[in-house]
Amino acid sequence: MKEDPSSQPARARPVTLATIAGHAQVHISTVSRALSDDPVGIGSDTVKRVRELAAALGYRRDVGAAGLRTGSSRLIGVLVPRLTDLVLASIYESIDAAASAAGYGTVVANTLDDPEHRRARLDAMLSRRIDGVIIGDSHSGDTAAHELRSRGVPYVLVMRTLEGHLSVTTDDYRGGRLAAQHLLALGHRRVGVIAGDQLASTGRERTLGFRREFESAGYSLPEPYVVASAFSTPSGLTAGAELMTLPEPPTAIFAVHDLLALGAMGAIRDAGKRVGADVALIGYNDLDLAGTLPVPLTSVRSDLAAMGTQSVEALLRTMRGEPTRSVLLPPELVVRATTPPLRA
Amino acid sequence: MKEDPSSQPARARPVTLATIAGHAQVHISTVSRALSDDPVGIGSDTVKRVRELAAALGYRRDVGAAGLRTGSSRLIGVLVPRLTDLVLASIYESIDAAASAAGYGTVVANTLDDPEHRRARLDAMLSRRIDGVIIGDSHSGDTAAHELRSRGVPYVLVMRTLEGHLSVTTDDYRGGRLAAQHLLALGHRRVGVIAGDQLASTGRERTLGFRREFESAGYSLPEPYVVASAFSTPSGLTAGAELMTLPEPPTAIFAVHDLLALGAMGAIRDAGKRVGADVALIGYNDLDLAGTLPVPLTSVRSDLAAMGTQSVEALLRTMRGEPTRSVLLPPELVVRATTPPLRA
DNA sequence: GTCCTTTGCACAAACGTTTGCGGTGGGGTG
DNA sequence: CACCCCACCGCAAACGTTTGTGCAAAGGAC
Numbered sequence: 001m002k003e004d005p006s007s008q009p010a011r012a013r014p015v016t017l018a019t020i021a022g023h024a025q026v027h028i029s030t031v032s033r034a035l036s037d038d039p040v041g042i043g044s045d046t047v048k049r050v051r052e053l054a055a056a057l058g059y060r061r062d063v064g065a066a067g068l069r070t071g072s073s074r075l076i077g078v079l080v081p082r083l084t085d086l087v088l089a090s091i092y093e094s095i096d097a098a099a100s101a102a103g104y105g106t107v108v109a110n111t112l113d114d115p116e117h118r119r120a121r122l123d124a125m126l127s128r129r130i131d132g133v134i135i136g137d138s139h140s141g142d143t144a145a146h147e148l149r150s151r152g153v154p155y156v157l158v159m160r161t162l163e164g165h166l167s168v169t170t171d172d173y174r175g176g177r178l179a180a181q182h183l184l185a186l187g188h189r190r191v192g193v194i195a196g197d198q199l200a201s202t203g204r205e206r207t208l209g210f211r212r213e214f215e216s217a218g219y220s221l222p223e224p225y226v227v228a229s230a231f232s233t234p235s236g237l238t239a240g241a242e243l244m245t246l247p248e249p250p251t252a253i254f255a256v257h258d259l260l261a262l263g264a265m266g267a268i269r270d271a272g273k274r275v276g277a278d279v280a281l282i283g284y285n286d287l288d289l290a291g292t293l294p295v296p297l298t299s300v301r302s303d304l305a306a307m308g309t310q311s312v313e314a315l316l317r318t319m320r321g322e323p324t325r326s327v328l329l330p331p332e333l334v335v336r337a338t339t340p341p342l343r344a
Numbered sequence: 345m346k347e348d349p350s351s352q353p354a355r356a357r358p359v360t361l362a363t364i365a366g367h368a369q370v371h372i373s374t375v376s377r378a379l380s381d382d383p384v385g386i387g388s389d390t391v392k393r394v395r396e397l398a399a400a401l402g403y404r405r406d407v408g409a410a411g412l413r414t415g416s417s418r419l420i421g422v423l424v425p426r427l428t429d430l431v432l433a434s435i436y437e438s439i440d441a442a443a444s445a446a447g448y449g450t451v452v453a454n455t456l457d458d459p460e461h462r463r464a465r466l467d468a469m470l471s472r473r474i475d476g477v478i479i480g481d482s483h484s485g486d487t488a489a490h491e492l493r494s495r496g497v498p499y500v501l502v503m504r505t506l507e508g509h510l511s512v513t514t515d516d517y518r519g520g521r522l523a524a525q526h527l528l529a530l531g532h533r534r535v536g537v538i539a540g541d542q543l544a545s546t547g548r549e550r551t552l553g554f555r556r557e558f559e560s561a562g563y564s565l566p567e568p569y570v571v572a573s574a575f576s577t578p579s580g581l582t583a584g585a586e587l588m589t590l591p592e593p594p595t596a597i598f599a600v601h602d603l604l605a606l607g608a609m610g611a612i613r614d615a616g617k618r619v620g621a622d623v624a625l626i627g628y629n630d631l632d633l634a635g636t637l638p639v640p641l642t643s644v645r646s647d648l649a650a651m652g653t654q655s656v657e658a659l660l661r662t663m664r665g666e667p668t669r670s671v672l673l674p675p676e677l678v679v680r681a682t683t684p685p686l687r688a
Numbered sequence: 689g690t691c692c693t694t695t696g697c698a699c700a701a702a703c704g705t706t707t708g709c710g711g712t713g714g715g716g717t718g
Numbered sequence: 719c720a721c722c723c724c725a726c727c728g729c730a731a732a733c734g735t736t737t738g739t740g741c742a743a744a745g746g747a748c
Contacts, residue, residue, distance in 0.1 A: 008524070014473070016703090016704055017704065017705070018704080020599075025726070026728085027725075027728045027729075028705090028728095029707075029727080029728070029730090030692095030705080030726090030727060030728075031722060032705065032706060032707085033706090033707090033727090036706090041725070041727075042725095042726070042727075043725080046726080060410075060471050060706050061471060061472055061704090061705080062471065062473060062703090062705070063471050063472055063705095064411055064417060064472060064473055064704085064705095065410055065412050065703070065704035065705045065706095065733090066704075066706070067733090068382075068406075068409050068410055068412060068704080068705070068732090068733045068734065068735090069704080069705045069706045069707085070705080070706065070707095070731070070733085071733075073408060081712090083427060083433045083436060083437055083531045084430060084433045084434055084437055086428060086430065086453070089427045089433050090428055092427060093426070093427055093428055093454055096452075096453075096454065097454075100465070103697085103732065105451060105468060105472065106451070107449060108440075108452065109440075109451070110437055110440065116427055121444070123404070124444070124449060126404055127404050127405060127406065127407050128407055128408060129358070129406060129408055130447065134696090144727085155741050160742075165745085209718085231632040232632070233632060233636045234632065234636055236636070237636045246461070260631065262633055262636065262637065263636045264638070265637070265638040266636045266637060266638055266717050268638075269638045269639075287712095288576070288577060288578065289577040289603065289606055292577045292578055292580070292581045292606065293606065293609070293610060294609040294610055294612075294613045294638060294639070295638070296610070326373060334524045340520060351708090358734095359733070360733090360734055360735085361734065362734080370697075370698085370733090371697070371698045372698095372734090373698070373699075373700090373735095373737075374696085374697060374698075376734095376735070376736060376737085377697090377736090377737090380736090384698065385695075385696065385697080386695095386697075387695080387696055387697085389696085405734090405735080406733090406734050406735070407735095408735090409733070409734035409735045409737050410734075410736070411703090411735085412702090412704065412705090412733090412735070412736095413703050413732080413734080413735045413736045414703085414735080414737095419704075463724080534721085547715075565738095579731065595733085647695070
C-alpha cells in the first residue's frame with residue numbers, strides 16, 4: 001500500500017461569466033446570452049468567439065447561482081423507502097436517467113418508512129428549492145403529499161397510489177388476479193399469500209386482486225393463509241415459515257414481492273418440501289435475479305423502467321402546469337419452474 | 345380511480361431573511377446572525393424573538409443562495425457503477441446517512457461503467473459546485489480521480505482501490521485467501537473462480553488472494569478454471585455454466601460476488617448437480633439474502649455500512665485539509681450450507 | 689463628568705447568474 | 719439626404735445569503 005498523497009492542490013478559482021467577459025472584451029451579459037440555448041440578439045461571430053473561449057477556459061455554468069436568479073433549481077427530489085430494495089433502486093435508476101436527459105438533477109432520500117426521518121429529508125430537499133418531488137414511499141395516512149400540495153410544490157406518486165393524488169403505477173390489482181388465475185388453472189385450491197405491508201397500496205392491491213379472483217372462482221382464502229410482512233427476504237422467510245407450519249399448509253404461495261418469494265423458498269425447504277414440485281410459488285416484479293435462481297421463479301412482471309420514465313414525464317408536465325392524469329401500467333405473468341403443472 | 349386534481353395552488357413565495365427582518369423590525373443581517381449556529385454579537389432576546397418568528401413563518405434557509413456566498417454547496421457527489429447492484433446500494437445508503445448527519449446532502453450518479461456517460465455525470469456534479477466526491481466505480485486506467493485531483497476537488501475512493509489514491513475498502517486480497525483456506529480445509533483440490541471484472545480492484549484482488557493461497561498450498565489453479573465476468577446474476581449463470589462444462593468440472597466454486605454465486609447456483613443445477621452436496625460454493629459480500637436462500641450461501645462478509653461511513657469521514661477530513669490515510673477493513677468468512685464437509 | 693471599552697445592531701458588498709431596458713451604430717427606404 | 723428601423727450590445731437590478739466594517743448607545747473606571 002503506497003502512501004496516500006492527501007495533500008491536494010488548492011481548489012482553482014472557478015471560471016465564471018466574468019472571466020470569459022474579460023477575455024472576450026464584451027459585457028458579462030453578452031456572454032450569458034451567447035452561451036444560452038438560443039442566443040438571440042447577439043452576433044453570430046460573437047457567439048462563436050465566446051463559446052470557443054468558454055470551452056477553452058473550461059467554463060461550467062454555476063447552476064446554483066442560475067437557480068437563484070431564475071427561481072428554478074433544476075433539481076427534483078425522489079423519496080423512496082429504501083434504495084436497497086431492488087425494485088425501488090430500479091425505478092430510481094430510470095427516474096434519474098429520464099430526469100438527467102431532461103436537464104434535471106435528482107436527489108434521492110431513503111425514508112425508511114419512518115415519518116420523522118422522512119420529514120427531515122423532505123425539509124432538506126425543500127431547503128434546496130427542488131422543483132418537484134417524486135414520491136415512491138407513500139403510505140396510507142401519509143401527509144407528505146398533502147403538504148406538498150398545499151405548499152404548491154409539484155409532485156407525483158410512483159409505485160404506490162394514494163386516493164386523490166396523481167400517480168404512475170402498475171395495475172397491482174390486476175397483477176394479483178393474474179397470479180390467482182394461474183394457480184387456479186394449475187388446480188391449486190389451498191393457497192397462501194405473503195401479503196407485504198398492508199399500509200402500502202402495492203401490498204394491499206395485489207393481495208386484494210388475488211383474493212377477489214380466488215373467491216369469485218368459488219374458493220375461500222381464510223385469514224391464517226394471508227400473512228402480512230415487510231418487503232424483505234428475511235420477512236419472507238418468517239412469513240413463509242408461518243404458512244408452512246399451519247395444520248394444513250398451502251400447496252401454493254403467492255408472494256407480493258420477489259424478495260419475499262426468495263425468503264419463502266428457504267421456508268419451504270426448511271419445512272422439508274421442494275419448491276415447485278411440492279409447493280408452487282409466485283413472486284412479483286420479476287427482478288432479473290428471478291429468472292436465474294436455482295429454481296427459476298414464476299413472477300408477475302411490472303415494467304419498472306417505464307414507471308420511472310413516465311413518472312418523470314408526468315412530473316414535468318405538472319411543473320409546466322399542463323393537465324395530467326394518473327397512469328396504470330399493465331402487469332404480465334412470467335411462468336417459470338416454480339409453478340409446474342400439478343401432478344395427478 | 346378518481347379524477348386527478350392536477351391543478352395545484354401557485355407556489356407560495358418562499359419566506360426569506362428579508363421577510364423575517366420586516367416582521368422583527370431589524371436588519372436582515374441581524375436575522376442571519378441570529379439564525380446562525382452561534383449567534384455572536386446579537387442580544388439574546390433578539391435571537392429568541394427572531395428564531396420564534398422564523399419558526400412561525402416557516403422559514404427555510406436557501407442553501408443554494410448560502411452556497412453562492414460561502415462557496416460551499418454542502419453537497420457531496422457519489423459515483424457508482426449501478427445502484428441496482430445491492431452492494432453499491434448498501435454503501436450509498438450508509439454514505440447518505442453519514443453525510444446527512446454531518447449536514448451534507450448527496451447526489452448519486454450511475455456511471456454504468458461507461459466513460460462517456462461518467463464524464464457527463466461528473467460534469468453535472470461539478471456544475472453544482474459539489475464540495476467533494478466519493479468514487480465507487482474506479483477502474484484501472486480511470487482518469488476521473490486524476491482529474492479531480494488536478495482540479496483540486498477533494499475526493500476519496502470507496503469499494504475499489506486505485507494505486508496512489510486515498511481509498512476506503514475491505515481487504516479483498518485477504519478475503520480471497522479466506523475463501524481458499526476454507527475450501528482447502530474441506531479437501532477441495534479442483535476448484536473454479538468466477539472472477540468478476542478484472543479491471544476492478546475487487547475482482548482482481550479477491551481472485552489474486554484466492555490464487556496465491558491455493559498455489560502456496562501446493563495446488564494449481566489452471567486458467568480455464570478462472571473466468572472473468574460482470575457483477576450480475578445473469579453473468580454468474582453463464583460463467584458458472586462455462587465452469588461446469590469443463591472436461592473435469594470443479595468440485596467447488598468461489599464467486600467474487602454474491603449475485604454471481606446466485607447465478608452459479610442456477611448453472612450448477614442446470615448441470616444436474618446439487619449446490620453444496622455436489623459442488624461447494626462461496627460468495628462474497630454476504631448480502632442479507634445470502635443467509636435466507638433455499639440453500640444458505642457461504643460468503644465472505646464485508647462491512648458495507650462501515651465502508652460507507654468511513655469513506656464520508658475520510659472525505660470530510662480531506663475537505664478540512666487534514667491528513668488522511670487509506671483504510672482497509674477486515675473481511676470475515678461466514679460458513680453456511682453451500683460448503684458442507686466433503687463426504688469420504 | 690470625561691474617556692474608553694464593550695455590546696448590539698445597521699450598512700453594504702459580494703457570490704454568479706439572468707433579463708428588462710436603453711443606447712449606439714449601420715443599413716435600407718423614401 | 720433625411721429618416722427610421724433593426725441588429726447588436728452594455729447597464730443595472732435582482733435572486734437570498736454571509737460577513738467585514740462602522741456607528742451609536744450603554745456601561746465601567748478614574
